[in-house]
Amino acid sequence: MEGDVRIFWRMTRPALLAGAALVVTGCTAIVELEPGVNAPVDATSPAAKAVVEAVQNPGPWPTFADIPEIPADVRESAAWRADIAAQQAEGASTVAAAGPDSWSLNATDAFARRAKDEAAAIAVHAPTAAEIAESEAYARALRKRATPPSSPR
Template sequence: MSRLGTFRTGLLACVCGASLLGGCAVSNPFVTAKVDPSSPIAAQVASAARARTTYPTFADIPPVPADVRPLPAFGRAADELEVAGAQLMRETAPSTWTLTGTEAFAGRARDMAGPESEAISTTAETEAFAKAQRARATPPPPPR
Protein backbone atom coordinates (compact mmCIF):
# COMPACT_ATOMS: atom_id res chain seq x y z
CA MET A 1 0.00 0.00 0.00
CA SER A 2 1.38 3.43 -0.87
CA ARG A 3 1.93 6.22 1.64
CA LEU A 4 -1.08 8.08 0.26
CA GLY A 5 -3.28 5.00 0.73
CA THR A 6 -2.05 4.56 4.30
CA PHE A 7 -2.72 8.24 4.99
CA ARG A 8 -6.24 8.01 3.57
CA THR A 9 -7.00 4.89 5.61
CA GLY A 10 -5.77 6.56 8.78
CA LEU A 11 -7.72 9.71 8.01
CA LEU A 12 -10.89 7.68 7.37
CA ALA A 13 -10.44 5.84 10.68
CA CYS A 14 -10.00 9.13 12.55
CA VAL A 15 -13.09 10.67 10.94
CA CYS A 16 -15.20 7.60 11.73
CA GLY A 17 -13.99 7.51 15.32
CA ALA A 18 -14.61 11.22 15.79
CA SER A 19 -18.13 10.98 14.39
CA LEU A 20 -18.96 8.05 16.68
CA LEU A 21 -17.61 9.84 19.73
CA GLY A 22 -19.33 13.06 18.70
CA GLY A 23 -22.66 11.27 18.63
CA CYS A 24 -22.05 10.06 22.17
CA ALA A 25 -21.22 13.56 23.39
CA VAL A 26 -24.35 15.13 21.86
CA SER A 27 -26.93 12.69 23.18
CA ASN A 28 -27.44 12.21 26.88
CA PRO A 29 -29.60 9.17 27.68
CA PHE A 30 -30.40 10.50 31.15
CA VAL A 31 -32.09 13.62 29.83
CA THR A 32 -34.72 11.71 27.87
CA ALA A 33 -35.12 8.84 30.33
CA LYS A 34 -38.60 8.51 31.76
CA VAL A 35 -39.13 7.96 35.48
CA ASP A 36 -42.09 6.00 36.76
CA PRO A 37 -44.21 8.56 38.65
CA SER A 38 -45.38 5.91 41.13
CA SER A 39 -41.78 5.21 42.17
CA PRO A 40 -40.96 6.24 45.75
CA ILE A 41 -37.88 8.12 44.54
CA ALA A 42 -39.42 9.81 41.51
CA ALA A 43 -39.30 13.27 43.13
CA GLN A 44 -35.65 12.85 44.08
CA VAL A 45 -34.73 11.69 40.57
CA ALA A 46 -36.50 14.65 39.01
CA SER A 47 -34.81 17.16 41.32
CA ALA A 48 -31.40 15.57 40.73
CA ALA A 49 -31.92 15.71 36.95
CA ARG A 50 -32.78 19.43 37.09
CA ALA A 51 -29.99 20.36 39.50
CA ARG A 52 -27.14 22.41 38.08
CA THR A 53 -23.83 21.34 39.44
CA THR A 54 -20.35 22.69 39.00
CA TYR A 55 -17.67 20.26 38.02
CA PRO A 56 -14.01 20.57 38.96
CA THR A 57 -11.55 21.93 36.44
CA PHE A 58 -7.91 21.14 35.85
CA ALA A 59 -7.07 24.24 37.88
CA ASP A 60 -8.65 22.55 40.93
CA ILE A 61 -6.03 19.77 40.91
CA PRO A 62 -3.69 20.40 43.85
CA PRO A 63 0.03 20.83 43.22
CA VAL A 64 2.41 17.92 43.77
CA PRO A 65 3.51 17.81 47.42
CA ALA A 66 7.10 18.80 48.10
CA ASP A 67 7.82 15.81 50.36
CA VAL A 68 7.19 13.18 47.64
CA ARG A 69 10.29 11.71 46.05
CA PRO A 70 10.75 12.42 42.33
CA LEU A 71 9.78 9.81 39.76
CA PRO A 72 13.36 8.71 38.91
CA ALA A 73 13.90 7.88 42.60
CA PHE A 74 11.11 5.29 42.40
CA GLY A 75 12.96 3.57 39.56
CA ARG A 76 16.23 3.59 41.49
CA ALA A 77 14.49 2.14 44.55
CA ALA A 78 12.98 -0.63 42.41
CA ASP A 79 16.42 -1.40 40.95
CA GLU A 80 17.91 -1.56 44.46
CA LEU A 81 15.14 -3.93 45.52
CA GLU A 82 15.84 -6.24 42.58
CA VAL A 83 19.57 -6.24 43.36
CA ALA A 84 18.86 -7.04 47.04
CA GLY A 85 16.50 -9.85 45.99
CA ALA A 86 19.11 -11.35 43.67
CA GLN A 87 21.73 -11.17 46.44
CA LEU A 88 19.35 -12.90 48.86
CA MET A 89 18.72 -15.66 46.32
CA ARG A 90 22.49 -16.15 45.88
CA GLU A 91 23.09 -16.23 49.64
CA THR A 92 20.29 -18.72 50.36
CA ALA A 93 20.83 -21.09 47.45
CA PRO A 94 20.75 -24.79 48.44
CA SER A 95 24.52 -25.26 48.18
CA THR A 96 25.45 -22.24 50.33
CA TRP A 97 24.55 -23.51 53.80
CA THR A 98 24.41 -26.71 55.83
CA LEU A 99 22.78 -27.83 59.04
CA THR A 100 25.69 -28.40 61.40
CA GLY A 101 25.90 -27.85 65.13
CA THR A 102 22.23 -28.57 65.67
CA GLU A 103 22.81 -30.37 68.99
CA ALA A 104 24.55 -27.33 70.46
CA PHE A 105 21.76 -25.07 69.21
CA ALA A 106 19.08 -27.35 70.69
CA GLY A 107 20.97 -27.55 73.99
CA ARG A 108 21.13 -23.74 74.25
CA ALA A 109 17.42 -23.54 73.47
CA ARG A 110 16.61 -26.11 76.18
CA ASP A 111 18.74 -24.20 78.70
CA MET A 112 16.95 -20.95 77.84
CA ALA A 113 13.52 -22.63 78.14
CA GLY A 114 14.18 -23.83 81.68
CA PRO A 115 13.67 -27.20 83.28
CA GLU A 116 11.32 -29.67 81.66
CA SER A 117 7.84 -30.00 83.08
CA GLU A 118 7.11 -33.00 85.27
CA ALA A 119 3.56 -33.22 83.90
CA ILE A 120 4.49 -34.87 80.63
CA SER A 121 1.65 -37.17 79.68
CA THR A 122 2.02 -40.58 78.17
CA THR A 123 0.18 -41.90 75.18
CA ALA A 124 -2.10 -43.96 77.41
CA GLU A 125 -3.06 -40.89 79.46
CA THR A 126 -3.77 -38.94 76.31
CA GLU A 127 -5.96 -41.70 74.89
CA ALA A 128 -7.88 -41.96 78.18
CA PHE A 129 -8.49 -38.21 78.18
CA ALA A 130 -9.69 -38.29 74.56
CA LYS A 131 -12.04 -41.22 75.33
CA ALA A 132 -13.54 -39.37 78.30
CA GLN A 133 -14.09 -36.26 76.17
CA ARG A 134 -15.77 -38.28 73.41
CA ALA A 135 -18.11 -39.85 75.99
CA ARG A 136 -19.01 -36.37 77.30
CA ALA A 137 -19.58 -34.86 73.87
CA THR A 138 -23.12 -34.17 72.69
CA PRO A 139 -23.79 -34.74 69.00
CA PRO A 140 -25.32 -31.84 67.07
CA PRO A 141 -29.05 -31.91 66.40
CA PRO A 142 -30.15 -33.61 63.17
CA PRO A 143 -30.81 -31.32 60.18
CA ARG A 144 -34.42 -30.43 59.51
Protein backbone atom coordinates (compact mmCIF):
# COMPACT_ATOMS: atom_id res chain seq x y z
CA MET A 1 0.00 0.00 0.00
CA GLU A 2 2.82 2.39 0.86
CA GLY A 3 4.40 1.77 -2.53
CA ASP A 4 1.24 2.92 -4.29
CA VAL A 5 1.31 6.27 -2.48
CA ARG A 6 4.95 6.78 -3.44
CA ILE A 7 4.20 6.06 -7.10
CA PHE A 8 1.21 8.38 -6.96
CA TRP A 9 3.26 11.31 -5.63
CA ARG A 10 6.11 10.55 -8.01
CA MET A 11 3.67 10.89 -10.93
CA THR A 12 1.59 13.74 -9.49
CA ARG A 13 4.32 16.08 -8.26
CA PRO A 14 5.60 17.00 -11.78
CA ALA A 15 2.04 17.63 -12.92
CA LEU A 16 1.39 19.95 -9.97
CA LEU A 17 4.64 21.82 -10.60
CA ALA A 18 3.80 22.18 -14.30
CA GLY A 19 0.35 23.51 -13.39
CA ALA A 20 1.82 26.06 -10.98
CA ALA A 21 4.30 27.15 -13.65
CA LEU A 22 1.46 27.65 -16.13
CA VAL A 23 -0.50 29.74 -13.63
CA VAL A 24 2.49 31.99 -12.91
CA THR A 25 3.26 32.33 -16.62
CA GLY A 26 -0.37 33.20 -17.32
CA CYS A 27 -0.34 35.91 -14.66
CA THR A 28 2.73 37.53 -16.16
CA ALA A 29 1.29 37.27 -19.68
CA ILE A 30 -1.86 39.16 -18.73
CA VAL A 31 -0.04 42.48 -18.99
CA GLU A 32 1.11 41.66 -22.51
CA LEU A 33 -2.35 40.50 -23.59
CA GLU A 34 -4.25 43.42 -22.10
CA PRO A 35 -6.01 45.26 -24.92
CA GLY A 36 -4.95 48.82 -25.58
CA VAL A 37 -1.68 48.74 -23.63
CA ASN A 38 0.48 49.25 -26.70
CA ALA A 39 -2.10 51.22 -28.70
CA PRO A 40 -0.80 54.47 -30.19
CA VAL A 41 -2.18 57.72 -28.81
CA ASP A 42 -3.45 60.30 -31.29
CA ALA A 43 -1.25 63.34 -30.71
CA THR A 44 -3.90 65.72 -32.11
CA SER A 45 -6.45 64.62 -29.54
CA PRO A 46 -7.18 67.11 -26.74
CA ALA A 47 -6.93 64.24 -24.24
CA ALA A 48 -3.58 62.93 -25.55
CA LYS A 49 -1.55 64.45 -22.72
CA ALA A 50 -3.88 63.08 -20.03
CA VAL A 51 -3.89 59.62 -21.66
CA VAL A 52 -0.09 59.43 -21.80
CA GLU A 53 0.16 60.59 -18.18
CA ALA A 54 -2.44 58.02 -17.04
CA VAL A 55 -0.56 55.22 -18.83
CA GLN A 56 2.79 56.22 -17.32
CA ASN A 57 1.40 56.77 -13.79
CA PRO A 58 -1.56 54.39 -13.44
CA GLY A 59 -2.25 55.16 -9.79
CA PRO A 60 -2.77 52.83 -6.84
CA TRP A 61 -4.56 49.50 -7.11
CA PRO A 62 -7.86 49.31 -5.21
CA THR A 63 -8.03 47.33 -1.99
CA PHE A 64 -10.85 45.60 -0.17
CA ALA A 65 -11.02 48.65 2.09
CA ASP A 66 -12.10 50.69 -0.96
CA ILE A 67 -15.34 48.70 -1.27
CA PRO A 68 -18.11 51.01 -0.04
CA GLU A 69 -20.45 50.09 2.77
CA ILE A 70 -23.91 48.78 1.91
CA PRO A 71 -26.35 51.72 1.79
CA ALA A 72 -28.87 51.93 4.61
CA ASP A 73 -31.89 51.96 2.29
CA VAL A 74 -31.13 48.53 0.75
CA ARG A 75 -33.57 45.81 1.79
CA GLU A 76 -32.31 42.78 3.66
CA SER A 77 -32.54 39.36 2.04
CA ALA A 78 -35.30 38.36 4.48
CA ALA A 79 -37.43 41.27 3.22
CA TRP A 80 -36.83 40.20 -0.38
CA ARG A 81 -37.78 36.63 0.54
CA ALA A 82 -40.99 37.81 2.24
CA ASP A 83 -41.98 39.96 -0.76
CA ILE A 84 -41.34 37.10 -3.18
CA ALA A 85 -43.40 34.73 -1.06
CA ALA A 86 -46.22 37.30 -0.90
CA GLN A 87 -46.13 37.76 -4.68
CA GLN A 88 -46.22 34.01 -5.28
CA ALA A 89 -49.12 33.65 -2.84
CA GLU A 90 -50.99 36.45 -4.63
CA GLY A 91 -50.37 34.70 -7.96
CA ALA A 92 -51.67 31.41 -6.58
CA SER A 93 -54.81 33.10 -5.22
CA THR A 94 -55.39 34.81 -8.59
CA VAL A 95 -55.13 31.47 -10.39
CA ALA A 96 -57.51 29.91 -7.87
CA ALA A 97 -59.99 32.80 -8.22
CA ALA A 98 -59.92 32.57 -12.01
CA GLY A 99 -61.23 29.03 -11.87
CA PRO A 100 -60.40 26.17 -14.15
CA ASP A 101 -59.23 26.80 -17.68
CA SER A 102 -62.27 27.11 -19.89
CA TRP A 103 -60.31 26.89 -23.11
CA SER A 104 -58.97 23.62 -24.36
CA LEU A 105 -58.67 21.59 -27.52
CA ASN A 106 -60.72 18.68 -26.25
CA ALA A 107 -63.65 17.29 -28.27
CA THR A 108 -62.54 18.86 -31.54
CA ASP A 109 -64.53 16.35 -33.61
CA ALA A 110 -67.77 17.34 -31.90
CA PHE A 111 -66.95 21.02 -32.40
CA ALA A 112 -66.26 20.50 -36.11
CA ARG A 113 -69.49 18.51 -36.56
CA ARG A 114 -71.53 21.23 -34.81
CA ALA A 115 -69.89 23.99 -36.91
CA LYS A 116 -70.64 22.09 -40.14
CA ASP A 117 -74.26 21.59 -39.09
CA GLU A 118 -74.64 25.32 -38.35
CA ALA A 119 -73.10 26.21 -41.72
CA ALA A 120 -75.39 23.74 -43.52
CA ALA A 121 -78.44 25.31 -41.86
CA ILE A 122 -77.53 28.68 -43.36
CA ALA A 123 -77.25 27.04 -46.80
CA VAL A 124 -74.21 28.98 -47.89
CA HIS A 125 -72.75 27.68 -51.15
CA ALA A 126 -70.40 28.81 -53.87
CA PRO A 127 -72.18 30.73 -56.63
CA THR A 128 -73.13 28.73 -59.71
CA ALA A 129 -72.39 29.85 -63.26
CA ALA A 130 -76.01 30.99 -63.70
CA GLU A 131 -75.86 33.11 -60.53
CA ILE A 132 -72.58 34.70 -61.65
CA ALA A 133 -74.07 35.51 -65.09
CA GLU A 134 -77.17 36.99 -63.45
CA SER A 135 -75.01 39.22 -61.18
CA GLU A 136 -72.91 40.42 -64.12
CA ALA A 137 -76.02 41.22 -66.18
CA TYR A 138 -77.45 43.21 -63.26
CA ALA A 139 -74.15 45.14 -62.91
CA ARG A 140 -74.14 45.92 -66.69
CA ALA A 141 -77.70 47.22 -66.50
CA LEU A 142 -76.81 49.48 -63.57
CA ARG A 143 -73.76 50.84 -65.42
CA LYS A 144 -75.92 51.57 -68.51
CA ARG A 145 -78.45 53.53 -66.41
CA ALA A 146 -75.80 55.48 -64.55
CA THR A 147 -75.15 59.03 -65.72
CA PRO A 148 -71.85 60.78 -65.18
CA PRO A 149 -71.87 63.82 -62.93
CA SER A 150 -72.21 67.20 -64.59
CA SER A 151 -69.01 69.08 -65.26
CA PRO A 152 -68.26 71.97 -62.90
CA ARG A 153 -68.48 75.47 -64.42
